[in-house]
Amino acid sequence: MVTVRAPATSANLGSGFDVFGAALSRPADVVTVERAAETTIEVTGVGAQYIPEDPEKNTVGAVVEALDAPARIHIDKGVRPASGLGSSAASAAGAAVALNRLYDRGLSREELVPIAAEGEAVVSGVAHSDNVAPSILGGFTVTTAEGTRSVDAAIPLVVCLPDVAVSTRDARRVVPETASMEELVETVGNAATLAVGMCRSDTDLVGLGMDDPVVTPERARLITGYDDVRERAFDAGATGVTVSGAGPAVIAACRERDRRDVAAEMLDAFAEAGIESRAYQTRIGRGSTVLDE
Numbered sequence: 208m209v210t211v212r213a214p215a216t217s218a219n220l221g222s223g224f225d226v227f228g229a230a231l232s233r234p235a236d237v238v239t240v241e242r243a244a245e246t247t248i249e250v251t252g253v254g255a256q257y258i259p260e261d262p263e264k265n266t267v268g269a270v271v272e273a274l275d276a277p278a279r280i281h282i283d284k285g286v287r288p289a290s291g292l293g294s295s296a297a298s299a300a301g302a303a304v305a306l307n308r309l310y311d312r313g314l315s316r317e318e319l320v321p322i323a324a325e326g327e328a329v330v331s332g333v334a335h336s337d338n339v340a341p342s343i344l345g346g347f348t349v350t351t352a353e354g355t356r357s358v359d360a361a362i363p364l365v366v367c368l369p370d371v372a373v374s375t376r377d378a379r380r381v382v383p384e385t386a387s388m389e390e391l392v393e394t395v396g397n398a399a400t401l402a403v404g405m406c407r408s409d410t411d412l413v414g415l416g417m418d419d420p421v422v423t424p425e426r427a428r429l430i431t432g433y434d435d436v437r438e439r440a441f442d443a444g445a446t447g448v449t450v451s452g453a454g455p456a457v458i459a460a461c462r463e464r465d466r467r468d469v470a471a472e473m474l475d476a477f478a479e480a481g482i483e484s485r486a487y488q489t490r491i492g493r494g495s496t497v498l499d500e
């Protein structure tokens with residue numbers, strides 16, 4: 208038996224659509240696997256009632272197939288589904304790390320990234336790796352067709368999750384098909400600024416680089432209260448604010464000393480828009496961790 212804690216993640220970080228990702232120190236899923244002749248999946252925890260246990264429909268089932276590793280699997284969800292916090296990815300990442308260990312497949316963490324991403328194709332139609340990469344490797348990750356690079360970064364974060372669901376599949380439908388040269392230049396500049404900020408653990412640069420003129424404005428329209436939440440977070444000291452993944456969670460980078468105020472303002476702003484929400488005071492954290500074997 209192997210048990211793995213796989214963290215929530217925030218993909219895109221504004222300027223890095225389908226490329227950037229960051230592991231969050233909390234929340235997390237806990238995935239336990241045991242050898243079995245046939246695969247079964249049991250799901251408990253946050254939002255478990257919305258998650259299919261059929262291996263064909265659960266992200267974990269695709270990982271079992273890819274690793275040829277049938278197992279009895281228990282997923283204890285700490286990451287709410289349809290959150291923008293890589294819920295579907297956390298389970299897939301945890302299963303990939305756990306099954307690799309259980310069956311002694313000997314794959315490196317980098318090699319497990321495309322395998323876990325197969326699970327994302329099951330739910331969103333696209334095997335995007337920007338959530339599974341940080342959930343497996345930890346830190347800030349850059350994923351391209353050539354592979355994944357990661358760096359550790361000490362960046363305090365607030366993630367505010369409103370009590371509404373946005374599926375990644377739906378939120379991908381609003382992504383524009385084209386961008387102008389001006390938008391491209393702005394996006395490259397912001398993405399590069401963010402990457403430099405991560406390498407230096409510089410919260411100001413990371414925040415500055417989170418702006419995105421192409422995808423985020425379209426996604427923000429799907430989140431009631433977004434503009435006020437963003438503005439209030441900045442007023443409380445956030446250095447950057449954007450949609451987390453496909454939403455509805457909103458992520459803010461800030462200094463440690465401002466984190467509590469930023470969280471309080473974001474919660475208040477959602478409440479004023481008539482939406483209950485939950486704020487996680489978190490930071491960029493480690494990847495999947497083996498808890499027990």
Ligand SMILES: Nc1ncnc2c1ncn2[C@@H]1O[C@H](COP(=O)(O)OP(=O)(O)O)[C@@H](O)[C@H]1O
Nearest residue numbers: 265266288289290291293294295298330374375
């Ligand atoms: N192990 C899993 N954990 C979470 N969601 C899952 C899992 N397997 C399948 N799903 C489905 O994936 C969808 C949520 O994924 P997605 O829309 O990408 O949201 P998120 O941003 O939270 O990952 C839901 O429809 C859920 O039922």
Ligand SMILES: N[C@@H](CCOP(=O)(O)O)C(=O)O
Nearest residue numbers: 218225291292293375452453
């Ligand atoms: N790059 C993807 C990321 C989706 O993240 P999720 O946490 O919302 O699943 C996208 O923006 O569609």
